[in-house]
Amino acid sequence: MRFLIIVLLLSASPLYAQTFQAPLEPSFSLSPSIVTPGATVLITLKNVENARTTMVRWFRDGVLVGSGIGMTDMQITASNAGITSVVQAQLESGESAEIRIQPTSVDLLWSADSYVAPFFKGRALAGAGSVLRFEALPHLYRDGAALPVSDLFFVWKVDGATKKNLSGRGRNTIALPDSSFRVDEVSVTVENDDGTIRGTAQMRIPQRDTVLELYQEHPLFGVLFHSPIPDQFVTNSRDIIVFGVPWYAGTAQGTRGIQYEWKLGEKQAQIDEAHPYHMSINASAPVSTQVTLSIRNTATWLEDTRRTWTLFLGERGTLLP
Amino acid sequence: MNQTVLRIVSLGVMVLCVLSLALWYTALSRQKATITTRDTARGYKAEEPVPPISLLGSTFENISAEVGASRASSSVKTRSSRIYRVSQAPVAGMGFKKTNEGVRLLFVERATGHIFSENPETGSIERISNMLIPRMYEALWNTNGLVALRGLDENLAITTFVASPERSTSSASVLTGQFLPPNIDSFVWSPSGNDFAYSLLTDAGTAIYRGAPDKKPSLIASSGVRDWGLLWSDRILALQRPAANTNGALYSLGAGVWEKLLEAPALSITAETDGLVIASSVVGGSPSATISSSSAVSRRATLPTVADKCAWGSLPKTTGREERIAYCAVPEYVSREFPDSWYRGSEHTTDTWWSIDAVTGDSKKMLTDSELPSFDVMRPLVSSDGRYLAFMNARDLSLWVVKLSD
Numbered sequence: 001m002r003f004l005i006i007v008l009l010l011s012a013s014p015l016y017a018q019t020f021q022a023p024l025e026p027s028f029s030l031s032p033s034i035v036t037p038g039a040t041v042l043i044t045l046k047n048v049e050n051a052r053t054t055m056v057r058w059f060r061d062g063v064l065v066g067s068g069i070g071m072t073d074m075q076i077t078a079s080n081a082g083i084t085s086v087v088q089a090q091l092e093s094g095e096s097a098e099i100r101i102q103p104t105s106v107d108l109l110w111s112a113d114s115y116v117a118p119f120f121k122g123r124a125l126a127g128a129g130s131v132l133r134f135e136a137l138p139h140l141y142r143d144g145a146a147l148p149v150s151d152l153f154f155v156w157k158v159d160g161a162t163k164k165n166l167s168g169r170g171r172n173t174i175a176l177p178d179s180s181f182r183v184d185e186v187s188v189t190v191e192n193d194d195g196t197i198r199g200t201a202q203m204r205i206p207q208r209d210t211v212l213e214l215y216q217e218h219p220l221f222g223v224l225f226h227s228p229i230p231d232q233f234v235t236n237s238r239d240i241i242v243f244g245v246p247w248y249a250g251t252a253q254g255t256r257g258i259q260y261e262w263k264l265g266e267k268q269a270q271i272d273e274a275h276p277y278h279m280s281i282n283a284s285a286p287v288s289t290q291v292t293l294s295i296r297n298t299a300t301w302l303e304d305t306r307r308t309w310t311l312f313l314g315e316r317g318t319l320l321p
Numbered sequence: 322m323n324q325t326v327l328r329i330v331s332l333g334v335m336v337l338c339v340l341s342l343a344l345w346y347t348a349l350s351r352q353k354a355t356i357t358t359r360d361t362a363r364g365y366k367a368e369e370p371v372p373p374i375s376l377l378g379s380t381f382e383n384i385s386a387e388v389g390a391s392r393a394s395s396s397v398k399t400r401s402s403r404i405y406r407v408s409q410a411p412v413a414g415m416g417f418k419k420t421n422e423g424v425r426l427l428f429v430e431r432a433t434g435h436i437f438s439e440n441p442e443t444g445s446i447e448r449i450s451n452m453l454i455p456r457m458y459e460a461l462w463n464t465n466g467l468v469a470l471r472g473l474d475e476n477l478a479i480t481t482f483v484a485s486p487e488r489s490t491s492s493a494s495v496l497t498g499q500f501l502p503p504n505i506d507s508f509v510w511s512p513s514g515n516d517f518a519y520s521l522l523t524d525a526g527t528a529i530y531r532g533a534p535d536k537k538p539s540l541i542a543s544s545g546v547r548d549w550g551l552l553w554s555d556r557i558l559a560l561q562r563p564a565a566n567t568n569g570a571l572y573s574l575g576a577g578v579w580e581k582l583l584e585a586p587a588l589s590i591t592a593e594t595d596g597l598v599i600a601s602s603v604v605g606g607s608p609s610a611t612i613s614s615s616s617a618v619s620r621r622a623t624l625p626t627v628a629d630k631c632a633w634g635s636l637p638k639t640t641g642r643e644e645r646i647a648y649c650a651v652p653e654y655v656s657r658e659f660p661d662s663w664y665r666g667s668e669h670t671t672d673t674w675w676s677i678d679a680v681t682g683d684s685k686k687m688l689t690d691s692e693l694p695s696f697d698v699m700r701p702l703v704s705s706d707g708r709y710l711a712f713m714n715a716r717d718l719s720l721w722v723v724k725l726s727d
Contacts, residue, residue, distance in 0.1 A: 109544075109561065111547040111561075118458070118473055119471070121629070122564055122665070123561070123661075125661075133547065135544060172545070174545075175545075206566060213667060215666075220433075220456075222472075225458075226666040226715055227666050227716070228666055228667050
């Protein structure tokens with residue numbers, strides 16, 4: 001019987017502790033919870049007795065920045081990354097609370113493995129069937145010193161779903177393999193070992209359909225990438241080599257994954273398997289011909305693009321309708 | 322009997338052999354004629370052309386097919402005007418070089434890879450190199466007269482040859498230099514011209530190397546993503562290539578650390594060594610370039626253009642001032658797809674030249690002559706003495722010079 005009473009008393013002790021919990025000390029909440037450089041941050045003082053009637057004095061790095069009765073909120077502008085601000089709230093009762101605000105930022109970069117012509121000065125956009133690459137460059141600091149990538153944990157999310165196999169310590173780069181389904185949004189959260197320093201970034205990926213262009217491959221000057229062939233093209237030459245460029249077509253399967261199909265008029269044209277992107281057209285007499293280029297991409301069933309051009313080969317002006 | 326049969330068979334075999342040889346000869350002759358025709362069409366063994374005004378030869382005179390060369394260009398002004406055309410034939414690139422005799426404009430003919438030197442003072446042109454390197458797509462010059470010649474091999478791999486063209490006293494020289502690794506994505510010279518940097522695409526993303534002529538390059542940075550363009554002001558910079566409605570960022574690559582300097586939609590940059598920057602962005606088809614200097618007293622100026630169409634120069638010393646000037650070509654109109662469509666060649670702009678004082682921010686319109694042909698300016702460049710502005714017309718890749726002072 002004595003044993004039973006002891007067991008009952010012991011099992012009841014947690015209830016006793018909860019019932020007589022000591023009053024909570026003043027603390028803070030931040031909005032947003034992850035502070036970026038230059039951001040406007042709302043600091044809210046919590047667990048204050050008689051909060052509405054208590055005088056609160058706010059200090060930032062030792063300088064009084066505001067005071068008032070019941071003033072439990074303070075808005076500040078965050079400093080630059082790597083610079084810590086110490087915010088203190090002093091209560092009329094003599095109690096005080098302190099929070100260190102360390103702004104963090106993460107640069108989230110992306111690129112797409114999609115087809116662009118050589119020497120192109122613009123960005124390869126994310127067409128269907130592209131491999132999407134991401135890199136997070138974190139700017140997280142402890143006591144003014146940058147934390148190295150190898151010491152940080154990276155959690156990647158794609159369209160809201162956490163990618164556990166891509167996340168982990170030091171994993172600041174990922175490549176999303178080809179997908180027929182488009183990726184809309186990618187985010188990354190970076191934190192240190194104990195989770196006390198955190199940064200985050202997210203971005204939407206601009207998607208782009210394939211743009212099919214035809215360029216003249218001149219025997220002397222090479223491919224005239226500076227001037228695509230218009231829908232109707234007149235040349236006094238009867239021989240022409242044309243070069244097809246499927247701008248932004250995904251190259252998840254390499255450039256070999258892009259399949260070219262040429263038609264001259266209604267007739268399927270024979271292609272050079274080693275160089276399927278160009279087509280030689282030789283006319284024995286002045287002629288107008290329709291050239292159709294179709295692109296299929298083994299990386300995605302979504303890709304099926306075609307375009308037709310009318311070429312007037314021969315004497316200038318005689319063939320125009 | 323047997324002997325007779327043997328003779329007949331032998332005779333038959335001999336006749337067959339002779340006939341076969343005759344057929345073989347005919348076939349070969351036809352093949353040779355085809356090859357000769359094709360080679361001639363490509364210019365192989367073509368006789369040196371003799372243009373009416375010089376003994377240099379010109380690809381443009383050699384070809385009959387037109388290559389986007391505007392007919393209007395035949396009515397172009399002569400050298401006596403403030404703007405003149407140096408080459409009607411497409412060029413791969415150009416650069417100014419300071420010599421003991423004055424400034425020279427060096428350029429590479431796109432069809433042949435031949436290198437020429439033009440004296441902007443007199444308009445005379447001399448051939449520096451006659452080494453045939455057909456189909457040169459890009460020629461990037463440095464201030465010392467070295468050039469990176471960039472072309473394509475038959476599998477569309479980019480080739481890069483760093484050459485040191487030196488003209489001998491008697492004749493045009495053969496180019497000497499070194500090949501860099503294939504498929505260099507971006508190449509840039511240092512402002513001094515002693516070093517260069519380039520980027521290569523890797524399975525992991527991008528690797529960036531620093532090198533010098535005749536020295537082994539070393540890896541200086543790497544990235545998990547691709548599409549970096551390199552610049553070199555007082556340090557090496559990496560710019561995410563611009564795209565419409567897409568944020569791009571500029572990073573400094575000091576000591577292996579990527580430090581973000583700027584970020585904007587379709588960001589493009591033209592930077593100089595002494596804190597002079599032209600940064601442009603494009604939002605919804607509206608370009609905006611900001612011209613700024615590190616000088617505390619300078620005022621910023623903005624123009625509706627992109628940094629790709631701007632170059633830094635200095636006021637000629639004859640004016641007694643040492644101020645820096647930005648020269649920008651401003652498009653009359655761009656589409657909502659700009660600059661993507663412009664980079665693809667499917668959109669050409671019609672530009673007007675403006676000069677902007679980097680200190681006062683004052684801008685002035687230049688070359689208001691309405692008879693000038695339409696220019697879509699690309700790769701503008703100002704000579705070190707500030708007297709000449711060279712650019713390519715993106716419509717036909719012709720080469721032009723503007724005299725900034727007499």
